[in-house]
Amino acid sequence: MPKRTRFTLWRTFVTAAVAALTAALLTPAAAQAAPRESRPVYSYADAIRESVWVDTGLDEDGDGRHDRVAADIVRPSEPARQGRKVPVIMDASPYYSCCGRGNESQVKTYDAQGHVVQMPLFYDNYFVPRGYAFVGVDLAGTDRSDGCVDVGGRSDIRSAKAVVDWLGGRAKAYSSRTGGTPVKAGWTDGSTGMIGKSWDATIANGVAATGVKGLKTIVPISGISSWYDYYFAQGAPLYDGGPDELAGYVESDDAQAHCAAVQKELADGSPRSGDWTPLWTERNYVKDAAKVRASVFLVHGMQDLNVRTKHFGQWWDALAKHGVERKIWLSQTGHVDPFDYRRGAWVDTLHRWFDHELLGYDNGIDREPMADIERHPDHWVTSTSWPPRDTRSVTLHPAPGAAAGVGTLGLRQAAGTASFTDDPARGETDWAAAVTTSGPEKAGFLTAPLSHDLRVSGSSRVTVTARSSTASAHLSAVLVDLGPDTIRDYADAAEGITTLADRTCWGESTAGDSACFKDTRARTADVDFTVVSRGWADLGHHASLDRGAPLTPGKAYTMTLDLAATDHVVPKGHRLALIVAGTDKDLIDPPSTRPTLTLDLSRTSARVPFTGGTDAFVRATSGTTPAEPEPAPRHGHGVRAPENPRHVPAG
Missing domain, CATH: 3.40.50.1820 (Alpha/Beta hydrolase fold, catalytic domain)
Incomplete structure (x- = not known):
């Protein structure tokens, strides 16, 4: 696990000194008796x-x-x-x-x-x-x-x-x-x-x-x-x-x-x-x-x-x-505490983390994989680092397709345009469900079915050059995994869990404070697609977040949308889709107008972090000619959106 650089030498010196002192003053049996876990003795x-x-x-x-x-x-x-x-x-x-x-x-x-x-x-x-x-x-x-x-x-x-x-x-x-x-x-x-x-x-x-x-x-x-x-x-x-x-x-x-x-x-x-x-x-x-x-x-x-x-x-x-x-x-959940989706592993890991960080116990947690990721409901994988060290952002380009409003997504830059009209009554799940067909409310771009799994790990960015028919316009960009899956039903009111009647106990209780809590299990949904990541922007803030400005109808503006971080594997046989549209129903508010936006595809692209970089994308899309090598990253469901009318970041 990476350490703060300026502490490395100090920690090395102290560790060596303590080890030498321990070897000199303690017998092997005493040294082995150093605590590795706090126990419930009080x-x-x-x-x-x-x-x-x-x-x-x-x-x-x-x-x-x-x-x-x-x-x-x-x-x-x-x-x-x-x-x-x-x-x-x-x-x-x-x-x-x-x-x-x-x-x-x-x-x-x-x-x-x-x-x-x-x-x-x-x-x-x-x-x-x-x-x-x-x-x-x-x-x-x-x-x-x-x-x-x-x-x-x-x-x-x-x-x-x-x-x-x-x-x-x-x-x-x-x-x-x-x-x-x-x-x-x-x-x-x-x-x-x-x-x-x-x-x-x-x-x-x-x-x-x-x-x-x-x-x-x-x-x-x-x-x-x-x-x-x-x-x-x-x-x-x-x-x-x-x-x-x-x-x-x-x-x-x-x-x-x-x-x-x-x-x-x-x-x-x-x-x-x-x-x-x-x-x-x-x-x-x-x-x-x-x-x-x-x-x-x-x-x-x-x-x-x-x-x-x-x-x-x-x-x-x-x-x-x-x-x-x-x-x-x-x-894979929504706004849920790990105590309510992975309880036993969570309590054990948190216990070991606090023992290591607050009590100084050498229990090995700092030498374990950095990341635990839920790949399917209740199925977890680990990564030594996160994002994985071989993750690189790859520039993907949308291109016109045979059908209006349905294009392709690949490594080669292409000329052409795509248009859509903002419809505040529709959102990302509507767009994804109809991404393979033309429609006036979105522009969709798809890879061919993948020949190998393709892992997205980190934050994506979508750069859009667009002309608006009105003086105000909002944009949405969505990455979608097109293919059937069983996922946690994050759009249910409980955001991926079902609360049961039975209880399990974690610690000691008193008459006024029980340590026993209701169990949960995963609430799942069978879907035909999964929204992997999304991002939104007001085109009037293309120049600066400090102050938005009215758009000049017909003038081209370029803006880069930050998409949310994720870790998702698009399986072999599925397709990866990029959708660009206007208002994402229930997730952003609509602009004051109903603009038609026209994308300049030669100046529109997506930077997506793939584990394995360009080579992985080429392999998964069956031999597409690779672009120039990409630089290293900076160190920088198809279900409805959940209802949360008060929008309180609930505890």
Whole structure:
């Protein structure tokens, strides 16, 4: 697993020194007794449960005093009595009271003294008996915390970072929300790992991007890496609402009464024009990837249409560029936690990851394959690196075909045009279902049936040169695997899983906090095609994301669309298709007009990352003449879209 370069020599020296000291001072039997796994030797029933309020140094709610955020703590009592310190697993969330956490929508509950009784999810039940503390943080403006929700901005990130600083002895905390006595975290060794899904994962990304000391690792599950890309796709609006609406959904009654100014800042800073504003710059964690000190175990569903896979793709590439230690799981699900689609393997892997990163146990997880990928429902494969080292982006060119609107896709550049008229009533599944026939709403381009499997691994880009008949136009580009398959039904309401009545237990329980959760199984669908990747853009932002401009009808504009990251094998006998169209129903909002767009095919192309590069594409398409060698990559279903009317990145 790649390591941050500037730490390599230091780690080598320390490892050698420790090995020499061990050999000199310990017998072989003692050396072999070094722990490789934390064991459940501590009592969960007797765990210490306490709450502190950490000073953020901000006054977002304007009440004249620093905002304090609530941190509920569950930690084993035995190490404290023995004078030993423990590491921390932390989940900072806006969901602990408003919306619930996990597949069963659990919320925090408290006893009469205000101590947490139920901590959602299994983390405390499982890890506290193994010698970890668990800390559940209410983000500023939510549940029992002061302040205001600012949706990924300085208040969100600083409220969580302040807790990491307090755990490391660098911030102040108190025994109550107002007043109280100072509280120190003398029970922890200052090593913290952050975990969470969706908004929680986003906070982990954002805190890691500050470079805060003591944050050793993060495990972001379906996390946002840039909030602009949650609401817009290169100028094209993805949702009706904005961050002000999302803040209102999760904030406490107190915050609703005192945070009107912050709500206005959110609304004013996120215009529906799709223009990039300073608000989005503040909420772009990718630009600060160089500051990340923590290792990253990233998890994402490849059919997540809530937090789209562009988020993990650009974050992963930025982390790779800066040599961050990392690991990745990619499932066929939508917006789903791995606890609910690969439970046993997930708990085991997460346990070993935290043991390695927070306790320093040499359990070999850092020498295992970097990537686990769900190739078919419940069938997983691994990759030593991700994307595989021999992956290269290949330039594919669309060409006119015998039938209007149905062309070919290959290595040779071709002249010609293709036209379509935006139809907001149709989307990617409609286009894919009819890609082999002509139609006015899309332009489709297909390879011949493949003679060998062809693996797409990473992020694609589609460059389009188009003329619009009107002053506004949106574009969609979609890669499709044409052929029958059985996949997870990601467009079902549960996004690829079915929840069962039976329960399994993961850790210890108390009367108020059960460690037993409902089992799940894969929910599958038989399909004739699978959407592999998609991307969208507003053609009016062709020159810059900073400000869109009206189009001159009939004038040619060139724009490159970023397609979402994926890992998908197009099997032998299937075909790979590129579809270019207008509004993708339910996934982007339509423009103000209904344009007809004409593509200049000689200036339209797709850059697709194939494992094996051009040679693999030539082999799979049976002897097409290869183009010039491609440069190395930068280090940079046919079912309906899921319904999510509030567009909340659910926990």
